[in-house]
Amino acid sequence: MPQKDDFDLQNFLPYLLNQAAEESSLAFQQVYKDRYGMLRTEWRVLFHLGLYGRLTAKEIGARSKMHKTKISRAVQRLEERRFLTRAPDDADRRQEYLDLTVQGRAAYRDLHGVAQGYDAALADTLTAEEERILRAALRKLARMG
Amino acid sequence: MPQKDDFDLQNFLPYLLNQAAEESSLAFQQVYKDRYGMLRTEWRVLFHLGLYGRLTAKEIGARSKMHKTKISRAVQRLEERRFLTRAPDDADRRQEYLDLTVQGRAAYRDLHGVAQGYDAALADTLTAEEERILRAALRKLARMG
DNA sequence: TGTTGTTAGTTACAAAATCAACCGTTAACA
DNA sequence: TGTTAACGGTTGATTTTGTAACTAACAACA
Numbered sequence: 001m002p003q004k005d006d007f008d009l010q011n012f013l014p015y016l017l018n019q020a021a022e023e024s025s026l027a028f029q030q031v032y033k034d035r036y037g038m039l040r041t042e043w044r045v046l047f048h049l050g051l052y053g054r055l056t057a058k059e060i061g062a063r064s065k066m067h068k069t070k071i072s073r074a075v076q077r078l079e080e081r082r083f084l085t086r087a088p089d090d091a092d093r094r095q096e097y098l099d100l101t102v103q104g105r106a107a108y109r110d111l112h113g114v115a116q117g118y119d120a121a122l123a124d125t126l127t128a129e130e131e132r133i134l135r136a137a138l139r140k141l142a143r144m145g
Numbered sequence: 146m147p148q149k150d151d152f153d154l155q156n157f158l159p160y161l162l163n164q165a166a167e168e169s170s171l172a173f174q175q176v177y178k179d180r181y182g183m184l185r186t187e188w189r190v191l192f193h194l195g196l197y198g199r200l201t202a203k204e205i206g207a208r209s210k211m212h213k214t215k216i217s218r219a220v221q222r223l224e225e226r227r228f229l230t231r232a233p234d235d236a237d238r239r240q241e242y243l244d245l246t247v248q249g250r251a252a253y254r255d256l257h258g259v260a261q262g263y264d265a266a267l268a269d270t271l272t273a274e275e276e277r278i279l280r281a282a283l284r285k286l287a288r289m290g
Numbered sequence: 291t292g293t294t295g296t297t298a299g300t301t302a303c304a305a306a307a308t309c310a311a312c313c314g315t316t317a318a319c320a
Numbered sequence: 321t322g323t324t325a326a327c328g329g330t331t332g333a334t335t336t337t338g339t340a341a342c343t344a345a346c347a348a349c350a
Binding site: 056057058061068069071072073075076092094095096 | 297298299300301
């Protein structure tokens with residue numbers, strides 16, 4: 001029982017997805033790294049706080065599916081660099097509320113704008129139909145509904 | 146000039162791509178790790194050699210876009226575990242030809258089959274049109290033509 | 291209350307990725 | 321030829337990630 005011999009790495013979805021993900025994030029990665037010295041985890045935490053406002057680390061974890069140790073370390077670094085502050089929750093002292101500082105919000109606005117422009121530029125390499133179906137298919141594969 | 150406020154992480158293509166890539170590779174990762182103790186870099190090198198036959202590390206790098214240190218270390222581990230051998234190139238002694246051993250080819254055939262089945266299972270969560278357009282769009286984004 | 295189990299978050303240690311410097315070989319060319 | 325630059329590949333130091341064990345706080349319920 002021979003295998004279809006046109007099955008190579010370029011046809012393997014996980015590989016294709018990974019290549020596309022890496023390639024497509026390269027230029028943007030450079031921006032948050034160069035402008036704010038951030039790692040991807042930090043940019044993600046910043047983005048969540050900028051978009052949804054005050055959150056706990058747990059809530060960020062639930063939304064982003066990042067592991068809690070990644071979040072913990074990202075929060076530490078963002079705090080050190082004065083992009084966010086922690087506020088104790090008196091009703092449950094295990095958790096802390098995270099808020100962006102003025103500086104954090106400025107970075108968020110800046111990067112949000114860059115991301116939007118970058119996303120549009122990527123989408124421009126696709127037809128409208130491709131873009132729509134790509135997004136739908138990716139959501140399915142990522143199990144986001 | 147306000148920003149479109151429906152732009153969140155779930156709409157940011159690099160993020161979506163990354164989530165889909167991670168989610169979709171999880172189960173397969175488990176297979177080459179459990180059966181052969183391989184890392185992703187090693188599975189990729191193995192796959193390239195299985196698919197294209199004898200290659201140098203440089204050629205694997207050109208095809209896979211992996212960094213040369215990753216490839217160097219993956220080759221080392223695959224050699225230690227007797228999945229491949231090195232053959233000197235007398236015409237250019239800087240480089241070596243890499244060949245799979247019998248054991249390496251067996252692992253390749255096994256994993257190739259698993260990958261094919263896994264890819265088909267992923268594709269089954271999509272409609273035929275979605276699948277076709279997804280692959281085309283990913284190739285564009287990954288700049289593979 | 292007291293015990294047991296769970297949760298939010300951190301820390302310690304191991305595994306892996308990244309980056310720069312490096313070695314031996316080949317190429318370019320004076 | 322002799323010198324310099326470029327190349328293929330490896331190594332070592334540093335950074336980042338992953339895994340598990342941990343702390344402090346809360347919850348459930350005898």
